[in-house]
Structure formats: structure tokens, C-alpha cells
Amino acid sequence: MARALRFGLKTHAGRVMLLGNWRLDQWLLGAISGARALGLYSVAVAWAEALSYLPTAVKFVQRPYLVRSAPRDAVRQSAIAFRVGMVATVVLMLGMVLAAPILCVTLFGEQFRGSIVELRVLVIGAPGMLALTILGNALVARGKPVISSVALAAGFVCTLVLDIVLIPPYAGIGAAAASAIAYTTAGALMCLFFVRGLGAEARDLVPRRSEIRWLLTSVRRIPRRRRSPKGRRDSR
Secondary structure, eight states: OHHHHHHHHHHHHHHHHHHHHHHHHHHHHHHHHOHHHHHHHHHHHHHHGGGGHHHHHHHHHHHHHHHHSOHHHHHHHHHHHHHHHHHHHHHHHHHHHHHHHIIIIITTOGGGTTHHHHHHHHGGGHHHHHHHHHHHHHHHHTTOHHHHHHHHHHHHHHHHHHHHHHHHHHHHHHHHHHHHHHHHHHHHHHHHHHHHHHTOOGGGGSOOHHHHHHHHHHHHTSOOEEEOTTSOEEEO
């Protein structure tokens, strides 16, 4: 019990910092720029957070395997998840940038047009969010929660400082830029700690052509419903 408690306290610090990264910008924006700026920004944040669903799902699926596996295999599986996740995230980022007017204005109304730019700025931090989730999970699973928390703490400090500097003159766009920079900085640190802490190589985190082709092929193979010769709809 004592061992579990010590380990939990080490990971808890990082989770608190992550909560700060998620919500601190909105707290400060509402206090500094008012309810209207916060309302616009909250719509952008709600859509941008959708990019975290994929890495979060992968994290929960991988955690038991990474704990039980050999060190080298854990590194290999985490790197594969990161590389494939990066390709998928970039595709989703581009789609969200293009669809921002529909997501913000068509669905919520003309009064939320100001959320478009904020959403496009926020999605820049998605790769950093991916690194924090996938690689941070690997570090915790392999018994190195402290260095994972250090990267999260760096993101929290970066968010706090940049929010104080950028929100007063730029409101929601400043908050979006602060979050994107903070996630990118913390994600880069997490990549560094993953390489140094688990004995990986930097090239292990670079997506490969074969994985890009595999992902594109998998998308094309999604079953499509079409009508059978008898006029009924079936799936092939």
C-alpha cells in the first residue's frame, strides 16, 4: 500500500498540472476579458479538445500492455502508437482547420465567428497533446512518473506566463496562442524524456511512409453501405 501511495503521489502532481493546462486559460480569460470573450473561446476549445480523444483511447488500451511487457518492446509499441497517432492527428488537424467556419458559425451562429481563428490556432498544439498523452503514458507505465510530471509542469508554467502576457492585449486569440505554444513546448520535452528515459532513439518518433500508406489504406477499406441488386442495402 505504501509503495502504491508513493507512486500515486508522483503521478498526481502531473495530473494536477495537466488540469491546469486544460482549464487555466479559460479561467484567466474569463477574469481578464469578460464573458463574451470566454464564450467565443469555449466553443473553440470544445472542438479542439476533440483531437485528444484518439490519443486518450490509445493510452488506456496500451497501459496494461506497457506495464507487463519487456522494456524494449514497450518502447517499440509506444513509438508505433505515437507515429501512427501523429499521422492521424495531422489529417484531423487539417480537416478541422478547413471545417472551422462550419463548426463554429454554421452550428453555433454568426455571433461565434470570432471562434474560427481561435480554433485554428488551438489545433496547432495537437501534436504536443499527442506526445503528452502517448509518451507520458509510456513513462508512467515503465515506472518513471516524475520525469513525465516535469514535462507537464513545464507546460503549466508556460501556459501561466503566456496567458498573463497575451490575454490582456489579444483576448481569446492570445489564450489560444498561449495554449498552442505551451502544448508544443511540453510535448517536445516529453519526446526528449521518452528518448532519454527509456533508451529510445529520436528517429523512432518520426512517421514512416509505410505507416502513412497503411493508415490511408485502412481508411479506404472502411465498409461502405450500398444497394444490392435486389434493391436492399448491404455492406461489402
